[in-house]
Amino acid sequence: MxxxxxxxxxxxxxxxxxxxxxxxxxxxxxxxxxxxxxxxxxxxxxxxxxxxxxxxxxxxxxxxxxxxxxxxxxxxxxxxLIPADTQGRELVLQWLFLQAASTGPMLGQLWWFRHAAPAPNPQALERYTREALRIHAVLEQRLSESPWVAAQEYTVADIAWYTWMETHAELGIDLQAYPRIKDWLDRIAARPxxxxxxxxxxxx
Ligand SMILES: N[C@@H](CCC(=O)N[C@@H](CS)C(=O)NCC(=O)O)C(=O)O
Structure with a gap:
């Protein structure tokens, strides 16, 4: 338990x-x-x-x-939710680290400056929007090579990325420019x- x-x-x-x-x-x-x-x-x-x-x-x-x-x-x-081989596991770790080190902090800061900051801060909004878009481009590229984030199968790396990338609307990010991310989000959201x-x- x-x-x-x-x-x-x-x-x-x-x-x-x-x-x-x-x-x-x-x-x-x-x-x-x-x-x-x-x-x-x-x-x-x-x-x-x-x-x-x-x-x-x-x-x-x-x-x-x-x-x-x-x-x-x-x-x-x-x-x-992880490949059996060492190399596959290292790829999962790589994408988990990137999520924890960049995706979470950057999207989290963008959310805060959009929704919680006591005063508008255009420079912070510009910086974190640029970073969030850059991260979306990284994931879009990755999903053009692989059906899932870290492997040919659904892994814990997909879960780690999903809960952040699904916040796109609150972050003001239009997924039209990221069709592979949209498809990947839909596939995960449909999981029972x-x-x-x-x-x-x-x-x-
Ligand atoms: N890198 C950490 C980040 C954890 C984190 O930022 N948690 C937030 C909620 S998503 C929290 O507990 N915030 C409370 C606070 O900062 O006081 C992880 O992935 O677990």
Whole structure:
């Protein structure tokens, strides 16, 4: 049995989506970020960076933070949503790192300057819009070579990228220029496990 500490954010959604895809037993603990629950001592003991998500394996006591580390752990532990060979696994890691290092931070900053900044900041908007478009172009190119982000099969790298790239409308990004990303988003959104994970996230 796993406990996933999450919120309804791109990084939070990744974990229930993966747990559902893998058919694992889990319960969700919603962390109220607006109320500052991520700073409470009990949570910080699990997540020293004060951020969701966290995954606890109740059977072994293993506790992990950082969404892509959690995804990689689940894939390796089950041998699913990841290729079996070392080179295939390294490609998954490569795309997980790029998501965590660039896609999340850049799209996250763009969202904040569009929707949460106390005052308009045209320079920040221009910088993060340019970076977000550049990342879209990288993924569009990748999907012209491969049906999925990291491999010929659906992997945890697709899950990591999906929850960020599906925010395009809130970021003011028109997918008409990125038909392969649109097709890839549609293929993932149609997966029953994804729909079930989002449904369970709505349950409280
Ligand atoms: N690199 C981290 C980023 C985690 C992250 O930014 N989590 C956000 C929600 S998506 C959070 O907990 N924010 C609360 C805060 O910053 O106070 C990961 O992939 O897990």
């Amino acid at each position: 796993y406990t996933a500490y999450i919120a309804g954010t791109p990084n939070g959604k990744k974990i229930p989506i993966a747990l559902e895809e893998l058919g694992l037993d889990y319960r969700l603990r919603h962390v109220d970020l607006g109320a500052g629950e991520q700073h409470q001592p009990d949570f910080v003991r699990l997540s020293p960076n004060h951020k969701i998500p966290v995954l606890v394996d109740e059977d072994t006591g293993l506790s992990l933070f950082e969404s892509c580390a959690i995804l990689y752990h689940l894939a390796c532990a089950t041998g699913r 496990a994804l729909r079930e994970a989002l449904r369970r996230m709505e349950e409280r």
